[in-house]
Amino acid sequence: MIDSMYRILALVRKELLAILKDPKSRVTVFVPPILQCLIFGYAASYDLNHVPYVVLDRDHSGASRALIAAIDGNGAFDRVATLHKASEIPAQITEKHAVLAVVIDRVFERQLMAGKTAKVQVIADGRNTNTAGTAQGYIGTITADFVQKWRDENGYSASPGVKVVTRAWYNPNLETRWNMIPSLIGTITMMMTMILTAMSVAREREGGTFEQLLVTPCRPYEIMVGKALPSMLVGLTQATSILLVAQLWFRIPFAGSYFILYLSLIEFLAASVGIGLFISSIAKNMQQAMIGSVIVMMPFMLMSGLTTPIMNMPDVLQHLTRINPLRYAISMTRQIYLEAAGISQLLPDMLALLVIAAVTLPIAAWMFRNRLA
Numbered sequence: 084m085i086d087s088m089y090r091i092l093a094l095v096r097k098e099l100l101a102i103l104k105d106p107k108s109r110v111t112v113f114v115p116p117i118l119q120c121l122i123f124g125y126a127a128s129y130d131l132n133h134v135p136y137v138v139l140d141r142d143h144s145g146a147s148r149a150l151i152a153a154i155d156g157n158g159a160f161d162r163v164a165t166l167h168k169a170s171e172i173p174a175q176i177t178e179k180h181a182v183l184a185v186v187i188d189r190v191f192e193r194q195l196m197a198g199k200t201a202k203v204q205v206i207a208d209g210r211n212t213n214t215a216g217t218a219q220g221y222i223g224t225i226t227a228d229f230v231q232k233w234r235d236e237n238g239y240s241a242s243p244g245v246k247v248v249t250r251a252w253y254n255p256n257l258e259t260r261w262n263m264i265p266s267l268i269g270t271i272t273m274m275m276t277m278i279l280t281a282m283s284v285a286r287e288r289e290g291g292t293f294e295q296l297l298v299t300p301c302r303p304y305e306i307m308v309g310k311a312l313p314s315m316l317v318g319l320t321q322a323t324s325i326l327l328v329a330q331l332w333f334r335i336p337f338a339g340s341y342f343i344l345y346l347s348l349i350e351f352l353a354a355s356v357g358i359g360l361f362i363s364s365i366a367k368n369m370q371q372a373m374i375g376s377v378i379v380m381m382p383f384m385l386m387s388g389l390t391t392p393i394m395n396m397p398d399v400l401q402h403l404t405r406i407n408p409l410r411y412a413i414s415m416t417r418q419i420y421l422e423a424a425g426i427s428q429l430l431p432d433m434l435a436l437l438v439i440a441a442v443t444l445p446i447a448a449w450m451f452r453n454r455l456a
Contacts, residue, residue: 133159133160133161133394134159134160134161134182134183134214134218134394135160135161135162135163135180135181135182135183135394136154136160136161136162136163136181136182136183136184136185136218137162137163137164137165137166137171137172137175137180137181137183137184137185138151138154138162138164138165138166138184138185138186138187139165139166139167139168139169139171139172139184139185139186139187140165140187141186141187141188141189141191142187142188142189142190142191142192144191144192144193145192146191146192146195146233147187147191147192149229149233150187150191150203150226150229151185151187153225153226153228153229154185154222154225157221157225159218159221160183160218160221160222163175163180163181164180164181166184169186172184172186172206176206176208176252177252177422179208181208182207182208182211182214182215182218183205183206183207183208183215183218183219183222184205184206185203185204185205185222186203186204186205186206187203188201188202188203188204191203195230195233195234195245196237200244200245200246201230201244201245201246202245202246202247202248203222203226203245203246203247203248204247204248204249204250205219205222205223205247205248205249205250206249206250206251206252207219207249207250207251207252207257208251208252208253209251209252209253209254209255209257209261209262209421210253210254210262210417210421210422211262211392212254212257212258212259212261212262213259213391213392214392214395215251215254215257216257219247219249219251222247223247223249226245226247227244227245227247230244230245231244253421253422254421260333260335261335261421262417262421263389264325264328264329264333264335265329265335265416265417265420265421266389266413266416266417267325268322268325268326268329268348268412268416268420269348269351269409269412269413269415269416270384270387270389270409270412270413271321271322271325272318272319272321272322272325272348272351272352272355272412273318273351273352273355273380273383273408273409273412274376274380275314275317275318275321276314276315276317276318276352276355276356276359277355277356277358277359277362277376277379277380278359278372278373278376278380279313279314279317279359280310280311280314280355280356280359280360280362280363281359281360281362281363281366281372281373281375281376282363282369282372282373282376283310283314283363284310284360284363284364284366284372285363285366285367285368285369285371285372286369288367288368289368289369307360307447307448307452310360310363311356311359311360314352314356314359315349315352315353315356318348318352318355319345319348319349319352322345322348326344329420335420337420338419338420338421338422338423339418339419339420339422339423339424340419340423340425343419343424343425343426343429344416344419344420347412347415347416347419347429347432347433347436348412348416350433350436350437350440351408351411351412351415351436353436353440353444354408354436354439354440354443354444355408356444356447357439357440357442357443357444357446357447358379358408358443358447359376359447360444360447360448360450361443361446361447361450362375362376362379364447364450364453365450382407383407383408383409384409386400386403386404386407386410387404387407387409387410387412387413388404388410388413388414389409389413393410405435406439408436408439411432411433411435411436412436414432415429415432415433
């Protein structure tokens with residue numbers, strides 16, 4: 084029994100030394116947990132901080148102005164515009180200038196003074212279910228507290244209070260799956276495309292068939308394209324599967340164009356393949372390729388806007404998300420699926436993905452060619 088324990092301890096010591104002696108293994112053991120902890124701590128924030136909102140004050144009374152001041156003074160909301168007519172609201176929410184629009188009824192103060200129920204309408208951007216739902220609740224609480232304080236200060240104790248009417252655009256019931264499942268089209272396809280591409284060359288090296296590629300008539304770029312296209316086809320197949328589940332099982336209505344959706348996905352997968360080939364060119368075996376893919380994918384998911392809004396992140400991380408292809412994929416799939424967005428609306432995201440692909444693919448091709456040489 085004791086001899087067996089000594090043998091096991093000897094093997095444990097041998098494995099630990101093998102891990103810690105290899106510089107790449109040391110980096111893999113210590114760096115990813117620290118980085119992921121920092122990214123989670125700053126990026127994965129569900130707190131309401133500086134939520135942009137617009138206000139339409141139809142009453143222009145002392146009470147309505149005091150209510151707006153109470154919302155502004157809360158600290159959770161930033162007023163980005165004061166509107167003059169209801170027709171200005173759609174542009175503010177659709178173009179993501181504001182998460183909420185607060186509309187104060189024309190007779191707000193008179194209703195309070197008459198002992199009747201005053202009305203405030205809150206319109207939310209349903210594409211961001213977590214923030215929209217929480218923010219609507221905050222506005223309701225702030226408004227109820229304000230009315231209670233106002234009627235106490237002005238001696239209108241008989242007033243029944245205020246009615247806050249809430250609406251959500253693009254996701255009327257603020258169902259999380261309406262926001263999450265379209266986002267998974269980009270997330271899952273990127274994950275699998277990048278892993279398959281990263282492991283393709285590593286599998287050849289590990290199986291001893293990499294050298295056989297060198298003696299074939301195929302040129303380096305032909306081998307690279309041959310490795311990349313199957314992964315992209317698998318990604319498109321998975322995207323189609325998720326799309327079918329979303330529509331046929333969860334009954335989430337598709338508002339956009341299938342042509343624009345697949346055009347956006349092809350562009351996105353090209354950028355993902357570039358990253359996968361880059362990992363593949365530096366990985367010596369399948370284990371390194373898998374670990375490298377996970378290390379890259381985790382920050383991409385956290386800083387994509389999948390679970391927490393990008394606007395909730397610190398400024399430094401918000402700027403870093405600009406080099407994350409998943410950020411643009413999630414933005415495009417949500418807009419196409421829920422808003423029926425056209426190419427003109429998607430152009431900034433599409434151009435950003437083109438730039439990322441134009442950088443990652445040539446670098447991957449250069450490294451791939453050098454490894455074949």
